[in-house]
Amino acid sequence: xxxxxxxxxxxxxxxxxxxxxxxxxxxxxxxxxxxxxxxxxxxxxxxxxxxxxxxxxxxxxxxxxxxxxxxxxxxxxxxxxxxxxxxxxxxxxxxxxxxxxxxxxxxxxxxxxxxxxxxxxxxxxxxxxxxxxxxxxxxxxxxxxxxxxxxxxxxxxxxxxxxxxxxxxxxxxxxxxxxxxxxxxxxxxxxxxxxxxxxxxxxxxxxxxxxxxxxxxxxxxxxxxxxxxxxxxxx
Amino acid sequence: xxxxxxxxxxxxxxxxxxxxxxxxxxxxxxxxxxxxxxxxxxxxxxxxxxxxxxxxxxxxxxxxxxxxxxxxxxxxxxxxxxxxxxxxxxxxxxxxxxxxxxxxxxxxxxxxxxxxxxx
Numbered sequence: 313x314x315x316x317x318x319x320x321x322x323x324x325x326x327x328x329x330x331x332x333x334x335x336x337x338x339x340x341x342x343x344x345x346x347x348x349x350x351x352x353x354x355x356x357x358x359x360x361x362x363x364x365x366x367x368x369x370x371x372x373x374x375x376x377x378x379x380x381x382x383x384x385x386x387x388x389x390x391x392x393x394x395x396x397x398x399x400x401x402x403x404x405x406x407x408x409x410x411x412x413x414x415x416x417x418x419x420x421x422x423x424x425x426x427x428x429x430x431x432x433x434x435x436x437x438x439x440x441x442x443x444x445x446x447x448x449x450x451x452x453x454x455x456x457x458x459x460x461x462x463x464x465x466x467x468x469x470x471x472x473x474x475x476x477x478x479x480x481x482x483x484x485x486x487x488x489x490x491x492x493x494x495x496x497x498x499x500x501x502x503x504x505x506x507x508x509x510x511x512x513x514x515x516x517x518x519x520x521x522x523x524x525x526x527x528x529x530x531x532x533x534x535x536x537x538x539x540x541x542x543x544x545x546x547x
Numbered sequence: 548x549x550x551x552x553x554x555x556x557x558x559x560x561x562x563x564x565x566x567x568x569x570x571x572x573x574x575x576x577x578x579x580x581x582x583x584x585x586x587x588x589x590x591x592x593x594x595x596x597x598x599x600x601x602x603x604x605x606x607x608x609x610x611x612x613x614x615x616x617x618x619x620x621x622x623x624x625x626x627x628x629x630x631x632x633x634x635x636x637x638x639x640x641x642x643x644x645x646x647x648x649x650x651x652x653x654x655x656x657x658x659x660x661x662x663x664x665x666x
Contacts, residue, residue, distance in 0.1 A: 513557060
């Protein structure tokens with residue numbers, strides 16, 4: 313048992329004009345994650361603390377937040393791994409705060425819908441089997457399909473902070489997942505949105521998204537592969 | 548069917564990469580030829596001027612000038628796009644950068660092209 317102080321961003325739209333920081337100090341148990349600490353606060357100390365969580369094992373993407381300045385999902389962040397006894401927890405940057413650690417993810421989803429994140433086909437499927445994909449073509453999608461939509465990447469992107477219309481690493485990674493899928497025939501459906509002033513050319517390869525992704529995906533690599541694809545289409 | 552559409556920055560992005568590579572090559576050449584690296588020798592008028600007066604080096608220097616101006620000003624344009632929100636202001640600043648580029652290119656050109664060794 314060791315004592316930790318959690319400095320948590322609080323904002324109640326009905327009471328506060330702007331955000332404030334509230335400290336909670338208590339002893340945490342061995343093996344606790346940040347989500348365990350937040351649950352402890354909500355259940356035993358201060359029931360007004362608001363945050364999103366669902367699966368508590370890193371697959372739903374609900375608990376993305378900024379922990380000690382770095383985006384991560386709370387349920388997969390071990391408290392002792394942070395190496396500090398004071399831990400700062402803030403809502404994801406770049407998104408409007410609704411309450412406490414809950415942000416409005418609509419702008420994030422809008423970008424995702426814009427790139428049409430589903431398989432687009434024109435030719436009818438074979439009648440005797442599913443659409444075939446070779447193991448080699450399937451392997452090209454590794455590191456692209458595992459995204460859990462937590463928002464950590466787009467929220468960490470300085471280009472997104474500057475341009476809220478920028479598609480952001482998440483939407484571009486999703487676009488690369490479908491545009492590089494051998495079964496997909498929707499290149500022309502997606503290209504106008506991606507080859508846009510606020511699209512793929514806006515990325516400055518800052519790599520914050522790579523550092524932020526809790527699933528250790530590489531949106532920058534997806535963006536570079538997509539640029540190569542677009543270049544072949546143009547030249 | 549491939550429809551014709553305006554690009555949202557593809558050519559600017561591609562040119563930034565191409566000029567970047569050209570600049571790297573020309574800079575290395577500059578340090579070797581002008582400064583004599585890896586064994587630096589005196590950069591004197593007598594040694595440098597006759598080379599600068601040759602047509603080949605005038606072409607190289609004009610290429611250098613064009614690439615450096617494009618690369619630098621496009622970089623500034625990218626930064627401005629990140630910090631200036633208003634579309635109108637962005638258009639105005641883009642115009643300013645174009646004019647600035649044209650003036651600097653002109654000043655560079657009237658220095659490089661007519662250059663002759665003074666007796």
